[in-house]
Amino acid sequence: MSAADARTRIVAPSVVRGVGLVFCVVGIAGMIITSIADSINAAIAFGFVGATGALALLLVGVLVPAVERAASSDMAMSAEVKERVVRLVAAGADEDEVRAVVKAATDLGRRSGGG
Numbered sequence: 001m002s003a004a005d006a007r008t009r010i011v012a013p014s015v016v017r018g019v020g021l022v023f024c025v026v027g028i029a030g031m032i033i034t035s036i037a038d039s040i041n042a043a044i045a046f047g048f049v050g051a052t053g054a055l056a057l058l059l060v061g062v063l064v065p066a067v068e069r070a071a072s073s074d075m076a077m078s079a080e081v082k083e084r085v086v087r088l089v090a091a092g093a094d095e096d097e098v099r100a101v102v103k104a105a106t107d108l109g110r111r112s113g114g115g
Contacts (some may be wrong), residue, residue, distance in 0.1 A: 018057055023053025023104045 027050020034042035085102060089095045 013060050015058045020053045020056035020060065023056065024050050025053075027051070027053060 027046050027048075030046030031043045034040075034046060055115065081102060085095075085098050089100050
């Protein structure tokens with residue numbers, strides 16, 4: 001993981017998974033206990049706790065792989081751009097001018113909503 005990723009990551013996915021699992025277990029146990037005690041409102045509340053845990057597990061399971069795929073794709077694309085710059089410079093292009101064009105294209109892409 002790069003330093004930028006470490007700074008932007010708020011909570012590790014394993015922590016979210018652990019908390020989601022705890023919510024699921026507490027929700028199920030709470031529903032069982034409060035149902036036996038004939039407290040329907042409390043059983044419904046614990047059901048919401050369990051559902052929240054299940055939703056957290058579902059979201060982490062779907063979003064984390066998608067974000068990791070996008071990050072690896074970005075790294076591959078940046079390596080390709082770097083290699084193209086090296087080839088252009090080797091072919092005789094002015095390195096400062098090529099890098100300025102790449103920077104301008106990157107800025108344009110960011111402003112137009114491309115990343």
